[in-house]
Amino acid sequence: MQTARVIPCLDVTAGRVVKGVNFVDLRDAGDPVELAARYDAEGADELVFLDITASSDARNTMVDVVARTAEEVFIPLTVGGGIRTVDDARTMLRAGADKVSLNTAAIDRPEVISEVASEFGTQCAVVAIDARRRDASVPSQGWGVFTHGGRNPTQLDAIEWAVQAVARGAGEILLTSMDRDGTRDGFDLELTNAISSALNVPVIASGGVGKLSHLVDGVIKGGADAVLAASIFHFGEYSVAEAKQEMAAAGIAVRPA
């Protein structure tokens, strides 16, 4: 049976969750460890921690957050943001992460994908791709790859880059539509489908979720293997359990909460 995963994503800086979190019954809603435990209890299939700071001090704080999470939360944890080398990856894995997500570092030096994959296995080498339509009026131009939160364009084509990343050892692709990120208009289904059908590794769809039907669309229309969302869960609009109920009702195989 192939089952779709639901993955809450936490943006973390200086050991705190950002993008205001609104769980009334948490003692400290800004504590990534407590939030992670909450999502686990709700039936989250995995968690992603995205370190959105870059200084080396913050890196040590992130290692501590990962280690504290690994003491209490026993579902898979992916850590991304600022991981540039095998040593960076090792530090996070030894702290308790199961996978590391490579983004800009993989674009700057694609060899790092194969280095991480050969050292720790392809299953822990996730490549994150931030993609944006080159020209909305000319769909045939496809999607380009961007860095730095969608601000900086690269020469890479999103589909070609995804294929190359997998050839170099990526075991999973975390695909974010920069056109949709933050819009709450739903995933870029065309992009998701184009990437997912070009690959034989799992694809996590990200960017744009505003309601639960978007998660359903990501899997059924986009062909995603997993769906990632942040704000709809953080703000308490929907629980992970509700997300799974909606998906199950649409005929998608999910692990019930």
Place this chain on the structure above:
Amino acid sequence: MTLIAVLDYGIGNLRSAQKALEHVGADARLTADHGLIADAAGVVLPGVGAFGPCMDALGDAGLRDIAYEAASAAAEGNGRPFLGVCVGMQMLFDGSDETPDAQGLGVLPGRSTLLPDSVKRPQMQWNVVDWTTGSRLAEAQPDPCWMYFVHSFAVVASQDSDVAATCSYGRPDVAAAVERGVLWATQFHPEKSSRNGLALLDNFLNACA
């Protein structure tokens, strides 16, 4: 507290197996110390990554013979309980198509083969585990029993009686757990399978006590 030796041979994330065992009340030590391993009431062989590098690393850490002896005694039912996890399950068998030249421990007969082309690889998801025998590890598990898998290769056991649980992924009978005597191994990750995984580790711990 029951001392459990989690064999430390320097690969990937071994901490989570140790932490999950601690969570269910074990005195779990991540160790390559022969004396400590000898004193333990149970032995855990985790494994992540590729088959060959794991076998090499186990040898380089000086743990190959110890792992073989502990697992063999457990399989004969007269040793300490032993639990292999993920590649740690595959390593108990003769070999793997992932690294054809690498020799497995050969405690159980069979080898790992690639999952079918019809499904995405790795299987990186939660799946329902169908316990085909009344395994002690499965006590108090809910039905359906969901566990978390990450693997591209899967054990094909030569003896059906060694297979304690299966899951369906590309083919209906993917070996999800094996059992012989007090030797157990799971293809899924109990340490990443939330409540169900912790309950399984608790059952293992009880078998060690």
